[in-house]
Amino acid sequence: MENTSGGGAGAVVPPEVDRWNWGAFLLTWIWGIGNGTFIAFLVFVPLVNIPMFFVLGAKGSAWAWQNKRWNSVEDFRRTQRTWARWGIIIPVLFVLLFGGIFWSILSAMKGSDAYKLAVSELQRSEQVTEVLGTPITTGFPTGGIQVTGGDGKANLSFSAEGPKGKGEVYIEAVEAMGQWRVEHAVFEDAATKQRIELAQ
Template sequence: MNECAPQKSWFARNWGWAVPVGGCLVIIVLFFVFLGSVIFGVNELMTGSDPYKEGLATAQQDEYVISILGEPIETDGIMQGELSYKNNQGKANISIPIKGPKGEAKLYVEGTKLNDEWTYSEMYVIISETDEQIDLLGYKKD
């Protein structure tokens, strides 16, 4: 008599290593999803801030910056720096990579917030190619 014993399924034969490996993969995927959502959330908070918006708008309207970078001027990467708010007071010290059709630069914004009003002590653009510094609050420096 030649009877075939039913063969175990793949999972029944390999569960000893498949369950731990699968569990580890799930944990790794969840970690990266969490990390991505944190980075995305922080980036959204920072790009929605008044210093970010006002600095970018000022650079986009400055004729000298437009003549060097061209139009349109847009962001070119992830903003860096710090923003803090506490009890109607705030502080900003950020740098924003920007670009235009003719070149790239970094926009720097530094200011304080008191009673819901931002006051900027520094707002300038440094052109990547020449290291020229353009003050957006009033005067230009090389």
């Protein structure tokens, strides 16, 4: 069969080529650049973007065949299999990268002096012990910590749970000359919404 690749929109697409394209579906505009199929940039257009993933999966092979010159059908299919493999590898790498960054941030916050100080205030409260029982376990904090030199500020919240119940801890703490102190901390019981002051 004559090699019709690169012949534009009117070029005949061989049946062996006109198949679902996982590389186009998974990598969209990146795949589009590599395959001369710039319609893939429609994934950046609101309302069109989500359907475009599926359009690229269904029509991507035909468009890539028509838009770019290929040595043969086998050359085309081999290249598209490579795109499909990268379509799996790249998202996994991004998930691992951002997951690792996110986990590092949470771990750093849980190891911070501000968090440890809040946990200490929580465990020292007799009222909280009555509500939760012992032992009390705490979750990863969310919020933010800002430190400049020896000064800093923290606004954190984290879960607290014991044999008798659970709740949420909210804390505002400041650091001055390298020393953290709690300015305001409360525990909110999940069941009753009662709030207990941990530090004044």
